[in-house]
């Protein structure tokens with residue numbers, strides 16, 4: 001009967017967009033401007049809103065990544081005397097994605113899932129993919145990477161590092177390019193030295209203030225959607241919320257950006273402003289005391305006994321912050337783009353509510369909303385269901401059909417992955433599982449969104465409810481959970497015309 005089914009059934013490629021393959025009632029139109037909830041959050045209970053600065057209040061254009069890459073590449077050649085040939089490699093947009101792991105000793109960039117398995121087909125040495133059987137050989141016959149030993153809970157280890165910063169995308173690209181140069185030119189090198197040197201050059205771009213200078217000089221080119229940040233702050237203050245800022249960036253840089261986005265009186269919005277905070281240590285160590293900066297940006301020497309509106313503070317630590325403000329627990333909601341440096345400790349140790357800024361959602365929701373994706377995924381799920389049942393039949397013909405479906409399933413998985421990024425696919429999913437990034441996102445953030453302006457679509461007493469997704473042993477009881485790619489978004493129709 002299975003063989004008959006196979007003969008009667010058409011292959012996936014004969015289905016056209018809009019065919020009745022997609023179940024009726026499936027809703028695949030997502031809105032990138034929605035706020036997504038991992039945990040229930042009632043905004044009426046939130047009195048205090050905290051913000052990171054870079055990639056949270058200030059969004060930067062892709063041009064900044066190109067500038068960071070070009071400058072770090074120049075440092076690598078001029079300061080570290082790396083071969084001139086590396087200069088030929090221009091910045092490759094969309095080569096790397098956030099959340100990837102890098103094996104420092106083997107010089108491999110890869111995507112790892114929530115169970116610490118490498119996703120086949122996503123391992124790159126330089127700019128070239130490494131075949132799956134070679135990956136197996138390199139990792140002792142398994143795709144599993146024991147991250148507890150190598151990478152640590154926060155993704156930083158001596159052997160494997162996870163790149164979680166949006167600023168690290170040019171760093172991954174420069175690593176891939178330099179590896180590629182050495183390999184293709186058959187030059188002997190140590191990937192560990194390369195990793196350290198690239199890391200230092202990227203650090204120089206930040207520490208020597210290059211990035212700050214470019215952004216300040218060409219603020220209209222680099223800072224995006226400043227008027228939306230202004231609108232969010234306005235809305236919160238109008239509703240009597242208290243605001244604070246904790247950033248690792250220096251005051252002069254933040255001041256220029258905020259003045260551009262919000263106006264020269266931007267400090268009136270904030271009850272506390274902390275710069276050069278040295279996160280994540282700000283959240284974990286109680287060593288560094290707060291210092292005050294005077295109006296000229298010079299450091300004052302007096303002991304800080306209160307955090308006052310209108311003043312600028314430097315360094316400090318969260319324990320003193322909590323003692324001086326009494327802003328504790330779930331009445332505080334803090335937004336940041338770095339899951340570890342901004343959010344993890346607040347969520348795990350201090351019980352603040354957390355909001356993750358994930359700019360990648362804009363593209364990911366766009367892809368998930370396409371007919372192509374919905375068709376691929378629906379057929380992939382259907383095929384998987386058929387295979388699950390067919391495996392019970394042990395006849396030769398059944399086995400042949402099974403193998404054919406297995407091949408088709410593999411093709412579909414690759415096609416689906418390529419819709420997001422041809423090298424590494426979606427930042428949220430591997431073929432079967434959530435990614436390592438995705439698991440961390442759901443653990444450390446109560447809510448997540450493309451950018452802060454998504455908040456403008458909800459009023460100040462709105463409750464974000466996470467969808468009740470069935471566990472594996474539970475039956476899917478609601479229509480919106482039966483349909484892959486579907487999302488229950490409040491006011492979906494109204495929201496679709498916001499932008």
Ligand SMILES: [Mg+2]
Nearest residue numbers: 052054055337
């Ligand atoms: Mg940031």
